[in-house]
Amino acid sequence: MNRLVTWTGRDCERGSGGVLALALIGATLTVTFLGVPLLALLAVGQSVQNAADAAALAAADTASGAIPGYPCAAAAEAARLNGAVVEACALDGLIASVTVTRTVAVFALRSSARAGPPP
Secondary structure, three states, X not given: OOOOOOXXXXXXXXXXXXXXXXXXXXXXXXXXXXXXXXXXXXXHHHHHHHHHHHHHHHHHHHHHOOOOOOHHHXXXXXXXXXXXXXXXXXXXXXXXXXXXXXXXXXXXXXXXXXXXXXX
């Protein structure tokens, strides 16, 4: 005798919880592996901006005579101490404009700052 096997709704869904769990784990890992490096780049970007600010302040202080030396050399040293390299340095009277860069992995992060006496 042949028996007719009928499937109920519960039997058809057997194993779907495992598939859902694997999909959730895959989505979580994808977000983690893509999100963490991007957030790290944001932090490095802020440190590049800090390096540009420090370099501009050092150049402006040197240009005003508050500290001895050459303005762009002082900017380069301040940028180096903050892990960046001066790309451009310009003086307009006592106002210093500095652009610095820092390379992280394959990304070149660039930031600019201006500093000088108050108006």
